[in-house]
Amino acid sequence: MQIEKVYEPQRFESRWAAWWVESSLYAANPQAPGEVFSLCIPPPNVTGSLHMGHMLEHTMIDMVVRYYRMTGRNTLWLPGTDHAGIATQMVVERQMAKEGLTKHDLGREKFEERVWKWKAESGGAIVHQMKTVGVSCDWTRERFTLDPGLSRAVREVFCGLYERGLLYRGERMVNWCPRCATALSDLETKHEESDGSLWEIRYPVLSSDGQASDEFLTVATTRPETMLGDTAVAINAKDERYLHLHGRQVLLPLLDRAIPIILDDLADPAFGTGVVKVTPSHDPNDFEAGQRHNLPQIKVIGEDAKITAAGGPYAGLDRFDARKQVLADLEQRGYLVKTNPHKLSIGRCERCQTIVEPLVSKQWFANMKPLAEKAIAAVEDGRTTIEPEQSRTVFFHWMRNIRDWCVSRQLWWGHRIPAWYCGACGEVTVARQDPTQCAHCGSAQLTQDPDVLDTWFSSGLWPFSTLGWPDQTADLAKYYPTTLMIMGYEILFFWCARMMMLGLEFMGEVPFRHVHIHGIVRDAQGKKMSKTRGNTVDPLEITSKYGTDAVRMALLTACTPGSDILWTEDKLPASRSFANKIWNASRFLFLNMERAGIEPFIPESASPQFLEERWIRARLNLAAQTCNNAMAANRYHEASQTMWHFFWDDFCDWYIELIKLRFNDEANRASIWANLLSTFEAALRLLHPAMPFLTEELWQRLRNSDAHPPSISLAAYPAFTAAHDDAEALRHMDLLQEIITAARTLKAEMKADPKAELAGELYAEGEAFAVARDHAEAIRKLAGVDLALHPQRGAKLEGPSRSTAAFDLLLKVPAANAEAQRKRLEKEIADLEKVIANTSRQLGDEKFLGKAPPHIIEGMKAKLADYELQLSKNREAIHAL
RNA sequence: GGGCGCGUAGCUCAGUUGGUUAGAGCGCCUGCCUUACAAGCAGGAUGUCCGCGGUUCGAGUCCGUGCGCGCCCACCA
Numbered sequence: 001m002q003i004e005k006v007y008e009p010q011r012f013e014s015r016w017a018a019w020w021v022e023s024s025l026y027a028a029n030p031q032a033p034g035e036v037f038s039l040c041i042p043p044p045n046v047t048g049s050l051h052m053g054h055m056l057e058h059t060m061i062d063m064v065v066r067y068y069r070m071t072g073r074n075t076l077w078l079p080g081t082d083h084a085g086i087a088t089q090m091v092v093e094r095q096m097a098k099e100g101l102t103k104h105d106l107g108r109e110k111f112e113e114r115v116w117k118w119k120a121e122s123g124g125a126i127v128h129q130m131k132t133v134g135v136s137c138d139w140t141r142e143r144f145t146l147d148p149g150l151s152r153a154v155r156e157v158f159c160g161l162y163e164r165g166l167l168y169r170g171e172r173m174v175n176w177c178p179r180c181a182t183a184l185s186d187l188e189t190k191h192e193e194s195d196g197s198l199w200e201i202r203y204p205v206l207s208s209d210g211q212a213s214d215e216f217l218t219v220a221t222t223r224p225e226t227m228l229g230d231t232a233v234a235i236n237a238k239d240e241r242y243l244h245l246h247g248r249q250v251l252l253p254l255l256d257r258a259i260p261i262i263l264d265d266l267a268d269p270a271f272g273t274g275v276v277k278v279t280p281s282h283d284p285n286d287f288e289a290g291q292r293h294n295l296p297q298i299k300v301i302g303e304d305a306k307i308t309a310a311g312g313p314y315a316g317l318d319r320f321d322a323r324k325q326v327l328a329d330l331e332q333r334g335y336l337v338k339t340n341p342h343k344l345s346i347g348r349c350e351r352c353q354t355i356v357e358p359l360v361s362k363q364w365f366a367n368m369k370p371l372a373e374k375a376i377a378a379v380e381d382g383r384t385t386i387e388p389e390q391s392r393t394v395f396f397h398w399m400r401n402i403r404d405w406c407v408s409r410q411l412w413w414g415h416r417i418p419a420w421y422c423g424a425c426g427e428v429t430v431a432r433q434d435p436t437q438c439a440h441c442g443s444a445q446l447t448q449d450p451d452v453l454d455t456w457f458s459s460g461l462w463p464f465s466t467l468g469w470p471d472q473t474a475d476l477a478k479y480y481p482t483t484l485m486i487m488g489y490e491i492l493f494f495w496c497a498r499m500m501m502l503g504l505e506f507m508g509e510v511p512f513r514h515v516h517i518h519g520i521v522r523d524a525q526g527k528k529m530s531k532t533r534g535n536t537v538d539p540l541e542i543t544s545k546y547g548t549d550a551v552r553m554a555l556l557t558a559c560t561p562g563s564d565i566l567w568t569e570d571k572l573p574a575s576r577s578f579a580n581k582i583w584n585a586s587r588f589l590f591l592n593m594e595r596a597g598i599e600p601f602i603p604e605s606a607s608p609q610f611l612e613e614r615w616i617r618a619r620l621n622l623a624a625q626t627c628n629n630a631m632a633a634n635r636y637h638e639a640s641q642t643m644w645h646f647f648w649d650d651f652c653d654w655y656i657e658l659i660k661l662r663f664n665d666e667a668n669r670a671s672i673w674a675n676l677l678s679t680f681e682a683a684l685r686l687l688h689p690a691m692p693f694l695t696e697e698l699w700q701r702l703r704n705s706d707a708h709p710p711s712i713s714l715a716a717y718p719a720f721t722a723a724h725d726d727a728e729a730l731r732h733m734d735l736l737q738e739i740i741t742a743a744r745t746l747k748a749e750m751k752a753d754p755k756a757e758l759a760g761e762l763y764a765e766g767e768a769f770a771v772a773r774d775h776a777e778a779i780r781k782l783a784g785v786d787l788a789l790h791p792q793r794g795a796k797l798e799g800p801s802r803s804t805a806a807f808d809l810l811l812k813v814p815a816a817n818a819e820a821q822r823k824r825l826e827k828e829i830a831d832l833e834k835v836i837a838n839t840s841r842q843l844g845d846e847k848f849l850g851k852a853p854p855h856i857i858e859g860m861k862a863k864l865a866d867y868e869l870q871l872s873k874n875r876e877a878i879h880a881l
Numbered sequence: 882g883g884g885c886g887c888g889u890a891g892c893u894c895a896g897u898u899g900g901u902u903a904g905a906g907c908g909c910c911u912g913c914c915u916u917a918c919a920a921g922c923a924g925g926a927u928g929u930c931c932g933c934g935g936u937u938c939g940a941g942u943c944c945g946u947g948c949g950c951g952c953c954c955a956c957c958a
Contacts, residue, residue, distance in 0.1 A: 006892050007920085102900095169883080173956085191955080221958060234958095268957070276958050284956040347954085359954080392886055394953070399885060401954085489953080526892090526951075557906085558894075562886080564952090566893065574906055577920045588917030629897095637895075641905075656917085741924090748924040754913055783923095784915095833903050842901090848938040852900075856939090867902085 003590045003701070007576075007583035011548030013693045015545060017134040025711055026069070027140045028076035030478035037073035038479035039065060039512075040463055041137065042487045042495065045084035046123035047091050052131065052521040052529060052567060053488065056541040059552045060518060060559060060636055060790050061486050062135045066689040067543045067631050069136070070717035076479050077136060080143035080468050080520075081127065085414040085455040086188075086351045090119050092413075099212050108412050111460035115413050116582075129540060133548050134692055139473075143581075145458040146415070153465035154415045154458045155432055157506055162419075162430045164505075167368045169419070170429065171420075173287040174406050175356045177349035178305035183363050185454060187494055189356050191345040193252040199224050199327065200273055202335045203233055203250040206258060209251070209774055217242065217261065218337055220272025222344050223282070224330065225323040228255060228311040229300035232278040234264040234289060240273050253335040255325065262293050267280070269278050281360050297360055303872045305357055305790055306516040319357065364417060364451070365406040371501035371831055372402045380498065384510040386496075387634065389561040391517040393488060405498075407454045414452030421447050460498035463511035484634075485512040488520055512634035516634045519564035526566055537567060539722065549691035556640040556690050578644055579694055581659065586698050586854035589680060592663060598673055601704040606671070606678035609734070611673045611775065612658040614729035619650045621725060622683055624718035627686060640690045647683055654737065655679070661781055677702065682718050689717075735806055736770040736778065740810050742802045743783035749824060750800050754784065762787040763795055764807035772807070793869075798880045803873035818881050832871045839864045840862065 004011070020026065028038075039061065044054060061077065069075040076288065092115045093103060103111040127142070142152060161167040164544040174183040198220050205215040235242040242261075249258045251844050266289045267276045268351045279296040280290025290297060291426040293322055307314040311344050314322050321706050329335040347356040374398050378384050379392065386392040408417060420429045420437035423445030429435050437444050458465070463485075467476040481503070485495060496515060503511030522528055523535040543551050554574035558565045593600055608614045623646035631638035662672055681702055692713065699712035709715050739762065752758055757780065768792050772779065780786050793808055801810040839860055842848050849857060 003917095005917095007918090186955095202954085217958080223958085266958080272958065278958095283958080284957090285958075288956090342958095344958090347956095394885060398954070493954090498927075502903065560895070563894090568893075570907065571893075577918095579918050581918065584918035584921085586917085591917070633899085634899075638897095641895080645905085652914085652917090657922095660917095744923060748912065750913080754923075755915080831902065838899080845938060851938045856900055863901055 002585045004297050004848040005587070007547075007580040009549060009579065009693060012545060012697045013134070013543075014500075016696050017132055017240070018393070019761065020134060020136060020713070021131050021139055023710070024136050024400075025713065026075075026136045028074070028138050028475075029478070029511050030474040032074050034074035035073050035485065036076075037068035037480045038076040038078070039423045039468055039484050039486070040482055041080060042485075042491065043080045043143075043459065043462065043736055044126050044444065045087050046081045046119055046126070046144070047084055047087050048126050050126055050539050050541055052537050054126075054130075055133065056521050056555050056565065057486060057488065057518065058130060058133065058135050059288070059555050060516075062692070063552075063639075063689040064484065064486065064631065064634070065635055066136055066216070066692060066713055070373060070685065070688065070714065070715060072716065074478070076138055076141070076475075078141050078464075078468060078479075079127070079135070079137035079145065080140060081123065081145070082455060082459055083144065083146045083414065085411050085452060086120070086182070087411060087455075088115060088410050089413040090180070097645075103412060111412050122151040122836040126263050132540065133543060136692070141466070144205055145455070145462070149468065150458060150461070150465045151415055153461050154453065154468050155418050156470045157457075157461055157502060158418055158453070159430055160506060161366060166370065167364060168367065169364050171360055171362050172365065172406075173284045173358055174361050175347060176359045176361060177305060177354050177356055179302065179350065179352050179354040181303060183361055183408060183410070184349060184356065185406050185456075187456075188350045189343040190350050192345050193343055193345050196222050196346075197338065198272060198340040198344050199252065199501075201227065201330055202337055203253060203275075203277075203279075205245055205261070206249045206251055210258065211680060216243065217275045218273045219275045219277040221277055222342060223390065224326050225314075226276055226279040226282045226320075226382045227252065227308070227326065228307065229279045229281045229298040230277045230315060231280055231290065231295040231298060232260050232262045232293065234267040234276050234278050234680070235587040236265060236267040236269045236274065239269040241269075241274065249312060252401060253333065254329055256283055258294075262289075262295075264289050264292065274811060276670060281699075282358055282359055287360065299360065301357055301359060303359070303361075304612050313414075317343055354814055361408050364419075364449075365824045366405040366407050368402045368405055369499065371505055372399045372497075374504045375399060375500035377495065378504060378510050384500065384513060384515060386517065387514040390518065391492060391515075391563060394489070394495065395492060399497060402497075405454075407457050408449075408451040409454055411452050411524065414455060415458055417449040417451050417453060417511045419449040421449065423447065426666075429639040453766070456494050456498055459495055461506075461736065463499055463503055465509050469507070478748065480507060481510050482512045482623055484514045484516060486516045486518065489517050490520065492517065514634075514796050514809070516561070519562065521565050524566055524568040526564075528590065529567075530868065537569075538758070538854040542569070542572065546572045547579055547693070549694045550579050551693050552692075553578060553640060553644070553690055556601065556636050557644065557687045559637050560573065561634065562854050574745075577670060577696060578648065579691065580700070580843055581648055581652060582691075582694055585647075585656060586680070587702075588656065589699070592660075593673070595860055596663070596669060597671070599704065601677065602681050602699050602702050602708060603674040603678040608658075608675050609664070609668070610759065611729060611771075612655050612777045614677050614726050615649060615733035616655040617675075617724050618644060620679055620686070622720065623650075624682075624686060625720035627719065628717070630696070631689075643687045643690055647687065651679065651683055652843075654733075657782060658778055661778060684712060685715055687720050688712050711750060732771050735768050736775050737805065739768075739772055739809070740779055740783045742804060743779065743785045743787075743811070746800055747784060747812050747816060747822045750811065750813050751820070752811075752813050756784070758785050759788045759812040760785045761790060761806055761810040761812070763810075764788045765792055767805040793873075796880070797873060797877045801873075801877045801880075804868050805870060815843055822878060825874050825881075829871065829874050829878065832874065836864065836867045 058780050065077045173190040177184055200218050200220050202216040202218050205213055207213040230252055245261050249260050252259055278289050279286045280295050281299040298310050300308055301319055305319045307317045309315050349356055387394055422443050424443035425441040427440035429439040463482050464480055467480055469476055499511045554571045623642050625641045626642045638854045683693040684699045696712050764772055772789055797810055799810050
């Protein structure tokens with residue numbers, strides 16, 4: 001078997017990636033046996049291209065899915081993409097702008113066609129990239145939120161919610177993006193603090209007969225231009241300063257409109273002047289105050305962010321120009337009293353960063369409270385578990401304070417709202433099938449609502465709409481509820497919360513059993529990665545440089561639940577080295593098989609006879625146990641670190657180093673290779689969920705029979721086997737390692753020629769002696785010392801020595817570097833004295849003896865005896881120097 | 882204004898119910914091109930586990946508090 005000298009993942013990764021997809025290896029079969037493991041992907045936006053966030057998320061999911069598939073579960077990982085309403089529409093509009101076109105030039109139908117065309121040509125980029133990095137999705141079930149089936153689900157849910165009275169249309173204050181010309185949900189509005197001003201403006205108070213007086217109320221505002229829409233001025237009922245003016249009116253400056261003075265808690269006596277202008281059309285608080293006092297709404301800022309006709313002389317001005325003009329006019333006429341610097345938070349459109357205008361608009365809203373209650377209950381009683389714990393807390397907090405969700409968007413790309421308005425009676429008809437006549441009066445004068453639904457409306461149905469709902473499909477029956485959802489905390493509310501609510505409402509069951517929330521990938525400075533910041537990393541660039549497996553490993557070993565990953569490229573050489581280590585260990589095995597005339601094979605069974613064989617089997621067994629437990633607890637970093645250390649430290653540094661000493665043992669050749677390959681093959685399976693390409697490549701080179709699965713990804717994951725739990729082998733190997741390490745250390749410390757074999761003495765009793773006796777050859781080869789063995793420890797240590805709990809080791813070397821020896825001994829003595837003092841103090845404490853569990857006390861006593869033995873041996877040694 | 886979290890070796894971070902000399906990778910120092918691997922091997926140094934107080938026989942781990950840092954939610958003019 002030829003095996004290339006250098007690890008070059010580029011040579012085989014793309015081949016396996018393509019094969020995994022072409023062979024439909026990961027297509028789920030609802031008829032197949034096995035406990036279900038199903039998971040649907042958080043659908044990336046079709047507009048997107050793969051970024052490190054995807055890479056992290058997909059790597060974690062892929063590891064989990066590969067793991068469960070290997071444990072024999074009936075596994076489904078359903079992939080797909082989201083139509084991403086605003087985002088996609090923006091992309092296409094921008095593209096059209098280059099041709100000097102707007103969507104209105106095309107008209108709705110042609111525009112939609114154009115977006116579909118864009119999707120067909122460019123929308124597949126991310127899917128292609130995902131396939132390149134080898135995610136083991138079931139591509140036969142790929143979905144898109146605007147697929148006919150999913151659109152039918154959307155319509156069904158809309159109608160269902162409407163029929164349950166959970167969806168209503170109303171004039172309410174919404175976040176309006178003037179650039180996108182659509183309403184936004186609260187979550188799509190991002191607030192940021194910025195420097196503004198708090199202006200104080202004098203409003204003349206009219207006397208009781210409506211005539212001008214010389215009194216004033218001074219209001220404080222951060223948005224003077226909205227005063228054009230003021231319909232009252234509010235004072236607090238407890239504010240003695242102004243109470244006498246209640247019942248009078250003020251004259252609105254600039255427009256000379258008489259408006260009432262009302263009493264309302266909206267006015268905080270401690271803030272500003274204690275007097276607040278009330279603009280029910282352009283401020284959420286004022287809107288509510290307006291409702292309380294039955295105030296008229298005067299809309300002075302339009303959907304285009306320009307002053308409306310109601311703004312009198314300011315009509316047509318942009319909102320920011322209007323502010324300047326209003327302030328100038330107020331100043332000029334003596335109404336502007338003061339300008340204070342003031343920090344305020346400004347809402348911006350998540351997509352285009354335009355400052356959002358709060359305005360009253362007729363929109364569709366979902367009443368979330370009743371839905372949220374069910375979702376809260378489901379998490380409280382554990383039907384769905386959310387971890388890590390802090391995400392659960394955050395989830396509850398948001399759900400318990402949930403507000404109605406504005407679901408309509410004034411866009412063209414998305415699911416059209418299935419509501420029709422009657423030209424005759426004005427009633428609304430909401431229907432699953434496009435109606436031909438009004439459900440109320442029978443008139444045929446119907447116009448469909450022009451709006452579409454918030455993108456997250458369809459995403460909220462993803463776990464069941466993708467499985468065929470509203471049809472009762474086999475997939476739906478088998479794979480819903482899904483087993484696990486893995487996603488970032490940034491979409492906990494946008495998505496997780498809505499899936500919970502809608503899943504419970506329409507499926508009567510939670511959408512997933514467990515939610516695992518992960519952190520995000522940040523740059524080396526801890527900053528969020530973003531295109532505008534220019535600190536993004538292209539995963540494909542990195543994977544082609546270091547290999548996908550190395551990138552995966554770097555991410556997996558770093559992803560502690562609940563915390564973000566700071567991405568620096570210098571994490572990569574380490575994991576590439578690890579991949580390289582695997583490659584080279586394999587190369588070593590293949591070369592030696594060739595040398596021994598053995599064809600690569602996967603052993604049916606192997607029975608270990610030598611210590612290192614028993615030991616590596618036990619170590620593998622423990623590693624498998626740790627990995628299985630870690631995967632069950634979604635502790636991917638722990639699983640991958642365990643794999644890493646097992647392969648590098650145990651398998652390579654000890655097992656191979658020891659077993660290669662037996663390569664000329666012809667009598668045992670078959671058994672040695674059966675054990676070696678058996679362990680190696682199991683190690684590949686252990687590693688496969690984390691490093692699928694390399695393990696597939698190497699495993700295929702071992703695969704020698706069609707009795708084996710076609711791919712390592714379909715082979716069984718190593719499981720804990722009680723029979724392999726060999727405590728004796730672990731103990732003996734520990735001693736052997738200790739002896740070898742002690743000898744190496746001493747040799748290095750004495751600056752002895754590493755190539756020269758040194759003679760020495762080893763004093764040990766019991767098992768330690770037996771191990772040294774049975775493995776003298778290994779000690780000689782691996783440590784470069786030839787030890788004479790003595791079955792008791794009493795001897796005086798004269799010369800360079802090292803003592804441990806189990807043995808004393810003395811090297812026959814002129815004390816060339818007594819200084820280093822002395823230094824070490826002094827340090828060891830100091831450490832031991834400290835530890836002995838602490839331990840004896842504890843053991844002399846009656847309270848401790850009374851309260852600590854017996855095994856702790858016994859353990860400490862045994863340790864103390866060891867420490868004392870070592871201490872006396874070290875003192876002896878330092879005297880001998 | 883509310884909520885969540887973080888502070889452990891020079892750097893990036895592990896450390897599951899409190900328990901026996903606190904760990905890894907990178908970096909650093911020393912020595913090795915040992916016929917799988919210098920992307921390697923062997924050995925080594927480095928920590929008032931942010932400060933203070935408390936609970937406990939015992940605290941990196943639990944509680945309180947201070948300092949420093951991050952994030953999320955929120956309509957206070």
